Amino acid sequence: MSIQIKKEPTGSGISSGLLDIKKEPGSSSQNASNTRAVLVSKIKMNLMQAWRERWTEIQWAIQLKKLMAAYCTENVDVAEILMQQALVGSSPNSLILSYLKHGVLSQMIPYHTVLKYITEFDDFSRPYCILALLHLAEMFGSKISLSPCQDSPLQLVRTILSLIHWQVKALYICLQRIQENKSTVAAEYFVIMDNASRAIINILDRKAVRSLMQIAKTDSPDAYREFEQCEMNVGGTISQLPSNSQLGDTREKINSALLQLSKLNDMAPSLEPVLEITNSPICPTINSLVVLEAILNSSSDIQPFVDQVLVVSRLMKLPMPQLCLEIFRVCFMGFVDTNDFSEDLQWATFAFLKVPHILNAIKEKMPDWDMSSHVERGLDMLLEFSHLLDQTDIKQNFDMLVQFITELQKANIITESQKTSLCMKRSEQRSRLRPSDISGSNEGKNLSRVTHAEATVTSILKGSATLDRMLKSLDSDPHRNSESMIKVLTIMLQGHSFDILRLAAASTGRLHDFMSKLIRINELASQTTSESLKIPNRNQLFDVTFLMIISIFQQNGLGIALSNKENEYALVVQWAKRWLPEEGKYKNVEFIEEQDKVDAILNLMLSSAEIIPCGQIASWKEMIMYLPYALQEILFAVEHMALNLEKVKMIIDHIRKQNIKSLLLVCTTYLCSYMNIVGAAARVKPLKMLEFFTISLGIDTKQPIQAIIDNIIYDILPEGHPQRPIRRYQLSSKKLTSEIMNETLKDSFHRGWLNMASLHTLEQLLVLRGPDWFCAEMVEHLLKQNHTDDATQSLSLAFAIMHMDLERMTISLLRRVLPSLLTTPQNSLLTDPRGYCLAKLCVLSITATHMSKIGQKEPYVRRRHKRLITEVDMDDDFDDGDTPPAKLRKLSEPQLSLSMEDFNLAALADKEDGEVLPSLDMKDPLNKALVNLFQLMNTILMNKTLSSRTWFIVSIIQEAIKCGGTHSSFIFQFMPQNMLNQVMRSLPGVFSDEHILRICDLSTLSGRKMAAKAICNNAQIPQLNLFD
Template sequence: MKVVNLKQAILQAWKERWSDYQWAINMKRFFPRGATWDILNLAEALLEQAMIGPSPNPLILSYLKYAISSQMVSYSTVLTAISKFDDFSRDLCVQSLLEIMDMFCDRLSCHGKAEECIGLCRALMSALNWLLRCAAFYAEKVKETLEQAAAESQLKMCLERLGKMLSSTKNRALIHIAKLEETSSWSTVEQSLLKLGENLNSLGNSPLRSRADDCISLIKSIPTMLSVHSEHLNKTGFPTVHAVVLLEGTMNLTGETQPLVEQLMMVKRMQRIPSPLFVLEIWKACFVGLIESPEGTEELKWTAFTFLKIPQVLVKLKKYPQGEKDFTEDVNCAFEFLLKLTPLLDKVDQRCNCDCMDLLLQECSKQGLLSEANMDNLIDKRAADREHAPHLKSAENANIQPNPGLILRAEPTVTNILKTMDADHSKSPEGLLGVLGHMLSGKSLDLLLAAAAATGKLKSFARKFIKLESLKVFVSPPTAKGAPVRALLFDISFLMLCHVAQTYGSEV
């Protein structure tokens, strides 16, 4: 049979009793790669065919569930399709739709373009309105004696889903965004809310009435979310810490860590910031700086600042009195908070082309800021979140080594190079030329200088280059073979010194 359209393909699958896996394979064979399943309205087409009879078609519903689980269709298109079903008298169909919502309503996410994210907000508001209409219908049916028990059961299921959806602050925030985008749609929600309130009067003081009132109260609080939380945000967001860290990372990478530690501690004491939120704000500022840094040398500077300098700062902060609680527990708690900022972590991973949290946790553990058990626990949690994140590596950058990993490997190399430069090369400078030549390959020099700057070793580097410029290295008369080598050493060390001055300032 030659497939002409989506409906025909679904009917063929149903007639031939394809399994969900077989259906997915055949669908990809029938339709071209260019069009996405959302553009073809796959979720709506499946629901339309599944809900034709008085009870849902279990086989076609299994196709939809497979499509949701395998991310063939987006959550927004599924919610939109569900909200178009309005024959609430078919109890079994409504139950099936509520079960489908259970699959993802507690973990809604969207990793597409801005328009797709706004689409999810709108779809969630449509689903909210659908649940309110559904609840209002069954609240009305409760008045009828013959159908009271069945109606109460259906109403209970609807209110459970409403409560589950609205219990998430993130979901309420998404609905708030949709309200700001489409005020007319929010008016429809308010009308459904009034209708539900009217129909609930017949329930008296039953547990269902109490649950419904809780849901109504949460919905009514959505328009005032920003104003209500403004005072709370002042207590949990600390822009001064953010500003100090951003200023240091942008303007003073080569500075000593102790003045930064003292500045941060002064802010912490003056604003009475709890230690976990204090550490959280430092990491947030680092990741924001890393995301917004221009590509090239500035990005390397921020990478070194985040992965090398800030762990050193926290090591010094650990020595200050922190009350009864162990500072490592505060650091662990801060990372737990940071894990909840999934969009920020996804963005920084995308920018750096790696799992930044993993590398940062390992570095903090190495510095004694985290126990190994806590580190493993946090890494596992982030790994689970990353499974739902977009593919971070594209074909074009899959072979590019991430800067955080390179910076962390460059740090011990800096120490080794400094030791090499301290040795006596007056008799055989060829070995030193090889080391400097290696530093010039690719972006090795910028990586090494960034690592040196973040660990307070850049001035040592500069002094070594100046020493190479001096005649002390070339005390013995050059041989015919050694003269070109020494000339090259002079040129390379001079150019490196100029590069340090241009990149980090002449005061270094």
């Protein structure tokens, strides 16, 4: 323990100086021990003389300083000596206690030293001593200095806990005496209880003290549990005492003290929503997330979407009925918005098949929620939008809401009585519609569409049962049932049947199973002739399953098959990895070939024979893998004038006439890949061959083979080519992509939700320009908003748009966009309300990205973004360094390079002796981006210049606090230890004590020290309350 005696002006003969008196273990030196004993003896003699002569406190202090000056090399604990001498008898020595009080108030003796000895006194048989100590404890505890001192802030925390515990213990012991001896209790014990209650109230009345008690709860868990148990004992004991007992007013005082103690459990602040929409009739975030899930991610598993909407609803503080309303309403908005039959299928699948599964998944994650009541309330609110419901029914020529309610009841989400009540309400609304409203929808331009509308709904509803039969059929033995299997599969390829089947499988979580069964059948049919000889019609079986699988790959990505390792070496998967274009990117045509097999296929192509495995081509695997190179030989012959176009056309016509349409797909894919790697001049002849393959196929445009080939040739054929497929949503070549992006975002932000045209435009821009450009453009447009309401609505929609490729766009935001804005001095774009809207977007995106990874066994890959983020990051790390800007100060702490694989938080934190800080996976690009961003922000704060950048950093921290729980902890673990101190130096009082407790990691010793020091500093300055 250290006791500092400050310099004071003294008279002649009195030495002045700062004397540091410490209590240390006994020295091994006998001389030092004797000298200390002499000093202690003289201090006691001096104290006795002061008592006899009734010295004043100042006289005693002056003589003590003289004495200590003579023994300046020795260390003794003056507080211990004073306490021993003051508490010798049954009553305390008031004069010596006044010396002790003077020593503490003049800061000669530290507060916590005296309080430590007070809390160690437990002889309650001397009530007058207890009363005196209670008086000192109340005085010192309520006036205890929280200003920085050389003592550890944690020592102050532990002292305060011990002091409050000792006072509660005094209450408990006195109550026990009253309980045991109801008629013979001395009056002094009632005074003790009154004084202890008053002391507890006065000490805990300071908010800083209550905050330090929260640190003590983590710092000394065993001692805090004992304190809580003692508090419970006090409450239990006083409740057992009769109301007519001797307590009287003392009972009220004790209850007031207990009420003050209960405030320690209410320190956690009520968190405000990170994102709150008050000026819009809909929630843009939930609305747009549902659109993304229904249209772009129709085949994805429901669990990531469930996690997304639950995280967003927590951050926005959305009640469950409101969340249900948003999900239900956007389904009907989608039915009204789309004019494309394939999107009708997607919305119908999502609404009638996927939404019930989503609600059941939410119910499993939240078992305490009364899901049926919440859903019923959501449907009741949906009925208020009767105009939307009427528009949907008119356009679809079907009672959509009643059917939707029926599906919810079938999924056991609502009860039969709830269904009946809701259907009656909707029937009453529909009765107000004129018959011409519905019948008129069958006229004019909607005629062709409406004829399919009712069939769409009924087909989707039957899709699940059809899928069950299909899966059962695929489980059968193809050696025995190949004919019936081919018949069923061929029927499924007609029209939109396969789309319905695929969507039904995806919506019910059985697409992986469906894919694996198709691959198994295809693999059996692709074996060598001897192995598959017993399978009748194996060529047709191979062809139809091959087309089905490739169609699913185009819609859902190759990862749908790779999730099952057994599928990795299947022929169709190997061919797709080798040749099938992804996201408009074609594959390399170079290879190592077996010329004899290529020649054998060439002979089949040049002859009039059927092109099927035979002779040297023993299996479909060899046929599919070597057919592109046989076609390449023909192409080279054309280029060298060895074959004329007429002969080539005959060869291609021979291929097109084959019953096996997979051959057409393989050849078309090769030609597109070849054209992709050659110059414009060399494209003429392969383009002509491609035209021969694709012109007048005589195939229904609804057939999967036509859709597959259209997807392959779309990106390679020049714009304006007569055979280039026409797409409903297509970027204009007459405008810059930045102009298209600006127009789309301006329209969407003003509207408040994404329609189909905006969604597909943004998706194409993201695929075309990449996440870095896309994120930068979106943030730039977001920062153009000046009005708070407009900025908030735009922010809500921008956050949903981030989910188009959440992880990559979040990393682009942290690694590219924010550093660019923060390293621009005097950047007006970061002034509020733009700055805090951007801060909200950052925190929301970080939280959503982090939560999307938790509990996921495999990476969640979205349609049209099939590369894993780790692959993208590895590509970028080496050509895109993270060198800090040259104009910024260098930090003494290490700068993290993105090429580092492992990084320990000790590089960011002041590790205490023996403290082991957790290691993070720094291969994760999100972790690396956060580390670098926080280091950049810390560098800006060290510049000690207030600017919009400073307020933006404060907004980032504030919004992270609002996330609460594990979300806040995840973000703050990357914060350098000195960053909080830097912020509070620049903006004193900007964070409340509750904020500090959430920012600091109280589970670590360094975090508790930082929190205690910050709270002590905070107690000296008024709160700004900038964010309240």
